[in-house]
Amino acid sequence: MPAETRLPAETQPPGETRPPSETRPPDQTPPKGRDEAADQVAGLDVLELAPPADRDRTLGQYAARIWASAWPKALAIALALAAWQLVVLSGWRPEFILPPPSDVAAELRDIVRSGDFYGAVLITMRRAVVGFLLAVAIGTLVGIAVARFRPLRAAIGSLITGLQTMPSIIWFPLAILLFQLSESAILFVVVLGAAPSVANGLISGIDYVPPLWLRVGDVLGMRGPARYRHLILPAALPSFVSGLKQGWAFSWRSLMAGELLVIVPGTLSIGARLQAARDLTEAPLLMAYIVVVLVIGILIDVLFNAADTALRRRWGLLSG
Amino acid sequence: MTVTDRQRGDAPSGLHIDAVSKVYGRGRGALLALDDVSLSVRPGEFVCLLGASGCGKSTLLSLVAGLDAVTRGSVDTGGGRVSLMFQEPALFPWLTVAGNVEIALRMRGVDRAERRRRATDLLETVRLDGFGAKRPHELSGGMRQRVALARSLAQESDLLLMDEPFGALDAMTRDILHDEVERIWRERDLTVLFVTHNVREAVRLGDRVILLSSRPGRVIEDYPVHLDRPRRIDAPEVAELAGKITERLRAEVSRHAR
Numbered sequence: 334m335p336a337e338t339r340l341p342a343e344t345q346p347p348g349e350t351r352p353p354s355e356t357r358p359p360d361q362t363p364p365k366g367r368d369e370a371a372d373q374v375a376g377l378d379v380l381e382l383a384p385p386a387d388r389d390r391t392l393g394q395y396a397a398r399i400w401a402s403a404w405p406k407a408l409a410i411a412l413a414l415a416a417w418q419l420v421v422l423s424g425w426r427p428e429f430i431l432p433p434p435s436d437v438a439a440e441l442r443d444i445v446r447s448g449d450f451y452g453a454v455l456i457t458m459r460r461a462v463v464g465f466l467l468a469v470a471i472g473t474l475v476g477i478a479v480a481r482f483r484p485l486r487a488a489i490g491s492l493i494t495g496l497q498t499m500p501s502i503i504w505f506p507l508a509i510l511l512f513q514l515s516e517s518a519i520l521f522v523v524v525l526g527a528a529p530s531v532a533n534g535l536i537s538g539i540d541y542v543p544p545l546w547l548r549v550g551d552v553l554g555m556r557g558p559a560r561y562r563h564l565i566l567p568a569a570l571p572s573f574v575s576g577l578k579q580g581w582a583f584s585w586r587s588l589m590a591g592e593l594l595v596i597v598p599g600t601l602s603i604g605a606r607l608q609a610a611r612d613l614t615e616a617p618l619l620m621a622y623i624v625v626v627l628v629i630g631i632l633i634d635v636l637f638n639a640a641d642t643a644l645r646r647r648w649g650l651l652s653g
Numbered sequence: 654m655t656v657t658d659r660q661r662g663d664a665p666s667g668l669h670i671d672a673v674s675k676v677y678g679r680g681r682g683a684l685l686a687l688d689d690v691s692l693s694v695r696p697g698e699f700v701c702l703l704g705a706s707g708c709g710k711s712t713l714l715s716l717v718a719g720l721d722a723v724t725r726g727s728v729d730t731g732g733g734r735v736s737l738m739f740q741e742p743a744l745f746p747w748l749t750v751a752g753n754v755e756i757a758l759r760m761r762g763v764d765r766a767e768r769r770r771r772a773t774d775l776l777e778t779v780r781l782d783g784f785g786a787k788r789p790h791e792l793s794g795g796m797r798q799r800v801a802l803a804r805s806l807a808q809e810s811d812l813l814l815m816d817e818p819f820g821a822l823d824a825m826t827r828d829i830l831h832d833e834v835e836r837i838w839r840e841r842d843l844t845v846l847f848v849t850h851n852v853r854e855a856v857r858l859g860d861r862v863i864l865l866s867s868r869p870g871r872v873i874e875d876y877p878v879h880l881d882r883p884r885r886i887d888a889p890e891v892a893e894l895a896g897k898i899t900e901r902l903r904a905e906v907s908r909h910a911r
Contacts, residue, residue, distance in 0.1 A: 370829075370832055370833075370836065371780060373829050373832075374780045374829055374833065375780065377795065377825065377826060377829055378780075378793065378795075378796055381793030381794075381795060381796070381826070382791075382792070382793055382796075543743075545739065545741055545743045546743060546745065548720065548737075548739070548743075549739070549743045549745075551718075551720050552718060552720070552736060552737045552808075553756065553757050553760045553804075553808070554760045554761070555760055559760065563756060563759070563760075564745070567745065567747040568745070568747070570747065647746070647747065647788060648746040648747065648788075648790065649746060649788060649789070649790020649791070
């Protein structure tokens, strides 16, 4: 803070506020002195607080912000489409196998207008959400248990990380043996893919709770479950959220692999439709569904990022 | 509120530290942090504990707060509650300012409506009325430390320990917070053990200034401060006593050069 902002307080003659020799009865402070003290504190607070940020943005400023984040994305998409078009034009593969972007766009328009498409998205998203929630529940319980009990950590701490790095497709043969071609087989693999990330996020969040906060918890008398509820879990939240985000990515990947391998009769999921498009050599349809998968992935990521940003803003880890 | 509670209940006994030693580790690597430290704080007294680095000030506070166990000797707080304030405010970022005060009340089983009422009162006491809904990061360092003080007051402890609470603040803020702590100490009839390495701060605030030696920590002097309150940190009488104490402290520090 620049020195001149403190001048008003410092130029005040010391004798006027509190003469050093003045003696007062121990439990009686004149009201005038109190007001001055209150003013000093209030004045210092005002000076120390940063001037309020300009929150009322004009419509033009909003547009400028949106444009600033939008044009690089638009440019990247345009470049990717151009490269794709060039490959098609080069004649590397026949057009019925590698269609140009315009064909895929037309196909995409058609499927988005059909009711079947929404049925497929619904089936797939229901599997994703159920699997993910189950993984969150299991991962959270395992995470707390491992963070809390030392022998358990020694026993399965590194196993969790091992599971996390395992390609989920490895589990499908076992899942099919155990559950046949069923929803359970897919769910099994989705949960196995996501739960270790969720558990690991929570464990590292708990490990990195600042020791000073733990001491504050001790001083405030936080023990047992109250310590977890009011201190350790909220403190671990940022790391937990990034574990959730990673867990979602793993469960989405596992689900896509699962839907290609485990076609449950009567469920025309996104994966089942992709596989069908390949069987019928309908390249535009196949690529349209790939775009759908990509877009869903991006949308969910946006949601997670919004949650993460809101959290960091509350904690003051973000400026603006 | 606190005063009447106390008057109704048992008389507070203050703090008695008797021949306390603290050793960290064992065998050859063992470190003697505190050696035969004895001191008392009477109810309502403001005692400053002063020492250079390595005098075990913070260790002593941890022992008194019950966060650590003594190796020898005894710490007697008369069974009263003890609260501890740190150099960092250490507020919880997931709670609002009022929430940070309320959490101390919640841990004592105070119900919700009463928590809200008392937190509002306490924020008023530290002159932060109107800031309850803010987040800690929206406040300045001095304001956060006042929230931490309000949180400590919410514990309604019989003994308030302060571990260099203003060490990280600029001089102007510290000066004003000295006035504030003195005012609150008086209004609420607190018993305070205040650790600092700032000699003038100790003389500005303390009824007594206790000087600790370094490595191991021992009580080497106990200066009564017979100066009228409120004192100013730049008053000549404060400077005079601070000068005397600083001399003694320098002698103690240079002892370690040999």
